[in-house]
Amino acid sequence: AQSVTQLxxxxxxxxxxxxxxxxxxxxxxxxxxxxxxxxxxxxLQLLLKYLSGSTLVKGINGFEAxxxxxxxxxxxxxxxxxxxxxxxxxxxxxTPGTYKYIFGTGTRLKVLA
Amino acid sequence: DSGxxxxxxxxxxxxxxxxxxxCSPRSGDLSVYWYQQxxxxxxxxxxxYYNGEERAKGNILERFSAQQFPDLHxxxxxxxxxxxxxxxxxxxxxxxxxxxxxxxxxxPGTRLLVL
Numbered sequence: 535a536q537s538v539t540q541l542x543x544x545x546x547x548x549x550x551x552x553x554x555x556x557x558x559x560x561x562x563x564x565x566x567x568x569x570x571x572x573x574x575x576x577x578l579q580l581l582l583k584y585l586s587g588s589t590l591v592k593g594i595n596g597f598e599a600x601x602x603x604x605x606x607x608x609x610x611x612x613x614x615x616x617x618x619x620x621x622x623x624x625x626x627x628x629t630p631g632t633y634k635y636i637f638g639t640g641t642r643l644k645v646l647a
Numbered sequence: 648d649s650g651x652x653x654x655x656x657x658x659x660x661x662x663x664x665x666x667x668x669x670c671s672p673r674s675g676d677l678s679v680y681w682y683q684q685x686x687x688x689x690x691x692x693x694x695x696y697y698n699g700e701e702r703a704k705g706n707i708l709e710r711f712s713a714q715q716f717p718d719l720h721x722x723x724x725x726x727x728x729x730x731x732x733x734x735x736x737x738x739x740x741x742x743x744x745x746x747x748x749x750x751x752x753x754x755p756g757t758r759l760l761v762l
Contacts, residue, residue: 634705
């Protein structure tokens with residue numbers, strides 16, 4: 535069975551500082567990995583996804599993530615955050631040949647002025 | 648705006664009642680997914696439909712059912728409601744042709760409060 539762990543439930547960071555949101559997954563087969571963002575009172579929106587190929591994936595709004603198979607991780611990073619990045623971030627995993635997506639419990643990013 | 652619409656935005660009802668949540672996918676999308684988001688359970692996948700047929704099932708209770716109609720809109724029916732069913736229910740859609748690698752587009756959600 536697959537699972538996703540987001541190690542931090544909340545991450546406070548000052549504006550213009552770098553941030554890393556951690557995601558670890560567990561799967562015995564190959565996976566697809568996703569990061570979604572949920573702004574207050576809105577639905578989820580895709581930031582980026584890893585399907586195959588280059589392990590460094592660039593997404594929207596200056597975010598990037600690196601797939602590390604040996605560490606079973608897919609951490610999300612941004613070199614300089616803005617107040618507008620305050621939101622909840624969800625890591626998700628799915629498996630080729632299936633149609634199920636497993637989401638992590640989310641990390642609430644709070645950007646402070 | 649993702650192009651996915653959900654109605655109603657808010658719903659307040661009593662325990663034991665039945666409600667229907669509606670979702671219209673993005674134009675051209677054949678797959679619809681339903682999720683439940685609550686404080687204690689997080690975001691849980693409930694069920695997926697593709698072109699009218701059930702394709703995958705997650706943690707959906709037997710009191711809940713869903714269907715996708717010929718015009719591709721979907722409805723999630725929740726019956727014998729309990730206090731614990733209070734949550735945000737999201738619908739998402741995708742093209743449905745490329746399986747698990749597809750991006751899902753989420754609607755704004757329906758907030759259900761069971762009193």
